[in-house]
Amino acid sequence: HLDSPEFLEAVAQDERSYRPELFTLAISRLNKALIKTANEIEIFEQFSEKVKKCFDEKISMDLEFDDIPDEYKDPLMSTVMKDPVTLPSGVIMDRHIIERHLLNSSTDPFNRQPLTS
DSSP states (O other): OTTOHHHHHHHHHOTTTOOHHHHHHHHHHHHHHTOSOHHHHHHHHHHHHHHHHHHHHHHHHHHHTTTSOGGGBOTTTOOBOSSEEEOTTSOEEEHHHHHHHHTTOSBOTTTOOBOOO
16 A cells, blocks of 8 residues: 555654665665566655655654754654653653554553553
């Protein structure tokens, strides 16, 4: 679903593993190994360009808001919170970041106590 705006943004927002050079390397290997058709590779290249643009916009926004007070920043990623939620520990963080954390661990990232829904 490379045409999904939500997927595109999720890839661009993944600060722990998104790197533009990985897309370049993947495209190179797809071309070399002939794993996909030329049309499929072109679609992937277009997706890569869109992700890069979204990522660059995010970085630019982060730089613009670099001097905002810490209470508006997510405590784990230091990004501007768009949908703040309060954890049982009292820590406020961005919803998408805690959701991503919960994919790997069902604990509060600040005190390691179990989180329940």
